[in-house]
Structure formats: structure tokens, C-alpha cells
Amino acid sequence: MTASPTQRKVRKAVIPAAGLGTRFLPATKAIPKEMLPIVDIPTIQLVIDEAVRAGVTDVVVINGRNKHAIEDHFDHAWELERTLRDRGKVEEADAVTAVSTMVRLISVRQKQPLGLGHAVLCAREAIGEESFAVLLGDDLIDNDADPGIGQLIRVHEQTGAGAVAIVEVPPGKEHMYGIVAGERDATGHLRITDMIEKPKAGTAPSRWAIVGRYVLPPAIWNHLATTKPGAGGEIQLTDALHKLIGSKEGLYGVEVAGTRHDAGDKLGYLRANLSYALKRPELRDAVRALCRELAE
Ligand code: UTP
Numbered sequence: 404m405t406a407s408p409t410q411r412k413v414r415k416a417v418i419p420a421a422g423l424g425t426r427f428l429p430a431t432k433a434i435p436k437e438m439l440p441i442v443d444i445p446t447i448q449l450v451i452d453e454a455v456r457a458g459v460t461d462v463v464v465i466n467g468r469n470k471h472a473i474e475d476h477f478d479h480a481w482e483l484e485r486t487l488r489d490r491g492k493v494e495e496a497d498a499v500t501a502v503s504t505m506v507r508l509i510s511v512r513q514k515q516p517l518g519l520g521h522a523v524l525c526a527r528e529a530i531g532e533e534s535f536a537v538l539l540g541d542d543l544i545d546n547d548a549d550p551g552i553g554q555l556i557r558v559h560e561q562t563g564a565g566a567v568a569i570v571e572v573p574p575g576k577e578h579m580y581g582i583v584a585g586e587r588d589a590t591g592h593l594r595i596t597d598m599i600e601k602p603k604a605g606t607a608p609s610r611w612a613i614v615g616r617y618v619l620p621p622a623i624w625n626h627l628a629t630t631k632p633g634a635g636g637e638i639q640l641t642d643a644l645h646k647l648i649g650s651k652e653g654l655y656g657v658e659v660a661g662t663r664h665d666a667g668d669k670l671g672y673l674r675a676n677l678s679y680a681l682k683r684p685e686l687r688d689a690v691r692a693l694c695r696e697l698a699e
Pocket of ligand 1: 419420421422423424425426427436465513515516517518519521522539540541667
């Protein structure tokens with residue numbers, strides 16, 4: 404059954420954070436990689452801020468073995484808040500309090516890292532029969548005026564179709580991404596007809612790569628539940644998205660406006676840190692000087 408206009412309203416988001424984070428070991432031995440900071444804000448806080456600015460009120464975080472770090476970060480820290488206020492550190496105390504009130508957070512445990520598709524399926528009960536957003540902490544989309552996930556939500560609410568964020572990657576880099584093929588229709592967006600995970604050199608049908616933002620209709624639950632383990636023995640979200648392409652809902656690729664950072668990769672993570680630091684008036688000049696000094 405196609406989602407009704409009420410079911411299409413996106414109020415809930417899933418943030419899978421139960422991966423092993425192998426590319427950032429040993430930093431991710433005791434904390435999830437989503438807690439690694441961009442300047443002084445954990446990646447997951449930036450991602451939740453994007454969702455909240457797009458109208459999301461409830462966030463389901465899929466946690467793995469280090470679940471307490473994320474739960475604690477979005478909870479009150481009464482002792483810390485009181486100590487900071489006693490010491491006159493009002494700004495810092497306000498920042499700590501603000502994090503604990505920014506969103507309603509539901510924590511769900513993924514007992515084993517069986518793949519991104521499995522992680523999303525773990526949120527089924529918490530989300531229910533309504534459309535929802537999925538945001539990966541690996542990808543940051545910096546857009547203060549129009550949050551990346553909000554751009555996808557608009558397309559979903561208009562069409563009822565699933566929506567994935569896409570960016571055009573440089574020629575020769577297609578093999579590093581999930582690549583989509585399709586045609587632009589009257590909406591101006593790409594109606595996806597095919598999806599290929601990490602195509603071999605020279606075989607990619609386009610340079611449109613999927614990045615970590617999705618808005619999915621409730622029909623995705625059955626597609627996920629019937630998806631068998633694929634590459635690496637994991638239940639892949641891409642396999643369930645394939646089923647959506649062939650269904651009446653369909654799937655759109657939305658070229659998101661904003662600066663995208665691949666924070667799941669070491670160089671991308673460093674770039675994100677520099678880019679966000681350069682946006683901060685109190686840091687901008689010093690960071691510029693530092694870059695010049697280090698480049699000499
Ligand atoms: P990645 O494969 O990029 O994350 O999954 P990873 O496994 O943690 O990182 P590396 O490659 O080993 O460094 C994409 C997203 O899906 C989540 C991850 O937390 C990440 O946000 N994920 C992945 C889960 O929640 N559960 C899984 O079983 C797999």
C-alpha cells in the first residue's frame with residue numbers, strides 16, 4: 404500500500420551508529436566513530452542538528468557495543484552542568500544543557516553488526532508505519548540555510564517515492580561508491596532505474612554517487628525483512644533499495660545543495676574539521692595562519 408499523505412510526513416529519523424569503525428581504530432576502540440568531534444562537536448550532534456532543522460522530532464540511534472557514549476551525550480549531565488554554573492561558566496553550561504534538550508532520542512541495540520540494512524531494520528518497531536529519514540554520520544552535508552535531509556523530505560512528501568542524496572563524483576572515482584542510473588522526469592529529479600555498488604573501472608553508468616541521506620516510505624520494511632545477506636555476509640540497505648526501484652513507490656536521486664564531507668575517511672575527516680573551523684569567527688584567522696605555516 405502506498406503511504407498516505409499523513410504517513411508521508413517525516414517526523415522520525417534513524418541514525419545507524421553500530422558499525423565497527425575500523426578505519427578509525429584505535430580511536431574507535433571504546434567510542435563509536437559518530438562521537439569523533441568536528442572541532443568540538445561530535446559528528447552525530449551535527450547530523451542530529453541537520454535533522455532537527457528539517458523538522459525531525461524523534462531520533463532512533465542504532466547502537467552497538469559502545470552505546471553509552473551516545474546516550475550519555477544527549478542526556479542531562481546534572482553534576483557537570485551545576486559545577487560549570489557554580490564556576491560562572493554560563494556559556495559552556497548552556498551548551499551542555501542545549502544538547503540534552505535538542506531531540507527525543509530512542510536508543511536501540513543492534514546486537515551484532517550484520518550490516519547497514521539490518522541496522523535500519525532494527526528501528527522498525529520504534530518508527531512504525533510511517534515514512535522516515537536515515538542519516539549516516541560518515542557523511543556531513545553543510546548547509547545552514549536548507550538542511551540536506553530537508554531537501555530529500557520535500558521530494559518524498561511531494562511524490563511518495565523513496566529519496567536518496569546523490570553527488571556527482573570526479574571521473575575515475577566511481578568504483579568507490581554506490582552509483583545510480585536513471586532519467587530526470589517532470590520533478591527535475593533523477594528517477595532511479597538502476598544502482599550498482601562499487602562498479603568496476605570503466606563500467607559505471609553515471610557519476611552519480613549515493614551519499615548517506617535517505618528518506619524511505621514504510622514499504623521499505625518488508626523489503627528489508629526479506630533481504631538476504633549479500634556482500635560480506637551483511638544485509639545491505641542497497642539491496643532493499645533495489646526492490647523499491649521496481650515497486651510502485653519508486654526511488655528518486657536528489658542532488659543535494661551544500662558542502663559534502665566524507666568524514667568516514669581520514670582525509671575527509673580532517674577536511675571537515677578544517678572546513679567547520681574556518682566557519683567559526685573566533686578560529687578562522689588562526690586556522691588560516693596555521694594552514695599556511697604547516698604548508699611551508
Ligand atoms: P560503514 O561500513 O561505513 O561503517 O557503515 P563502519 O563499519 O563503522 O566503518 P569502517 O568502514 O569499519 O571504518 C556505514 C554506517 O552504518 C553503520 C555505521 O555505524 C555507519 O554509520 N552500521 C554499519 C551499523 O550501524 N551497523 C552495521 O552492522 C554496519
